Amino acid sequence: MSNLDQEKKLLRDEVRARRKIAHAEISDAAEKISAHFFDYGEVDSSAVVAGYWAVGSEISIELILNPLCAEGAICALPVVVDRGAPLAFRRWQPGQELGTGPLGTRQPLEDAELVIPRLVLTPLLAFDKTGQRLGQGGGFYDRTFEKLRSQGDLTAIGIAYAAQQVDHVPHGPTDVKLDAVITEQEILRFG
Numbered sequence: 001m002s003n004l005d006q007e008k009k010l011l012r013d014e015v016r017a018r019r020k021i022a023h024a025e026i027s028d029a030a031e032k033i034s035a036h037f038f039d040y041g042e043v044d045s046s047a048v049v050a051g052y053w054a055v056g057s058e059i060s061i062e063l064i065l066n067p068l069c070a071e072g073a074i075c076a077l078p079v080v081v082d083r084g085a086p087l088a089f090r091r092w093q094p095g096q097e098l099g100t101g102p103l104g105t106r107q108p109l110e111d112a113e114l115v116i117p118r119l120v121l122t123p124l125l126a127f128d129k130t131g132q133r134l135g136q137g138g139g140f141y142d143r144t145f146e147k148l149r150s151q152g153d154l155t156a157i158g159i160a161y162a163a164q165q166v167d168h169v170p171h172g173p174t175d176v177k178l179d180a181v182i183t184e185q186e187i188l189r190f191g
Contacts, residue, residue, distance in 0.1 A: 007170040011134055015126040015164055016057075022161035023057035032184040033159060034063035040157075040180070040187055043119060045072040050089045050117035053077055053098065053106035058123040059159050066094050076115045078140075079107045086144040091115050103136070116148070119155045122178070127158050131177035131190030132169035145176040155179050162186070 001009070022029070043049060049068055054060040069075045069092075076089035080102050090108035092098075098106040122141050126134040135141055141156075148154040158181040165183070169175075181188045 004170055004172050008134060008137065011166065011170065012125050012137065015134070015166065018163045019125065019161055020057045022163040023059075026161060026184055029161060029184040030060050030063050033059060033061070033182050034067075036182045036184075036187050037064050037121075037157075038067075040182065043068065043073065046074075047119055048074045048076065048115050048117045050076045050078060050115075050120045051092075052121065052123050054123070055104050055106075059161065061121055061159055062094075064121065065092075069093050074115055076117055077106070077108050078144075080105070080140065083138070084143075086147040087140050089115050089117050116151065118148075118153055119157065120145070120148070121157050121159055124158045124160055124164065124178075124181075126164050126166045126169055127160055127178065127181050127188075128166055128169045129188070129190075131179065131181070132171045132175060133158055133178050133181075134166075134169045139174065142174055142176045146174075149176075157182060 051061045051065045065075050075092050077092045078087040079090050081088050090112035092108050099109050101107040124133045124135055145156050156178045158178045160183055162183040162185040
């Protein structure tokens with residue numbers, strides 16, 4: 001294991017514990033994050049927006065996705081295609097049946113339409129003041145952001161508890177920065 005991989009592993013362990021505590025203690029985080037998101041001002045009603053279905057102590061973003069869908073936005077959830085591939089995104093609407101994906105994830109069924117999002121809301125374990133993101137370690141979002149940015153404009157927004165911010169996220173050449181992070185306390189934009 002390289003030094004970078006070791007640094008990331010140690011940070012993941014630390015921040016998973018922080019996120020779990022924040023999840024147990026901050027009962028209105030989803031509401032506050034939803035309010036900040038709609039203040040963010042980057043989404044129009046015809047947008048293709050990808051979110052995620054929360055697992056474990058991740059923050060649920062249904063309070064963002066449900067109103068977006070109701071306003072006419074095309075909402076999507078990620079689908080794992082292959083371990084080393086970027087994520088695909090399938091259209092999702094509230095109440096739609098979801099299948100089980102890897103690591104306990106929930107994802108649209110195979111008959112749901114494939115779409116290309118221009119705004120992606122992503123869970124994470126840690127982030128820093130420069131927009132570096134630490135995920136679960138599979139590299140799915142890094143590969144996905146790189147692919148989507150090569151196809152046009154993309155806004156990548158992390159969703160996290162403020163307690164998940166760290167001084168420095170160890171990163172390498174394949175790690176892709178976020179454009180913003182929304183926490184229960186604020187919107188952080190990275191230039």
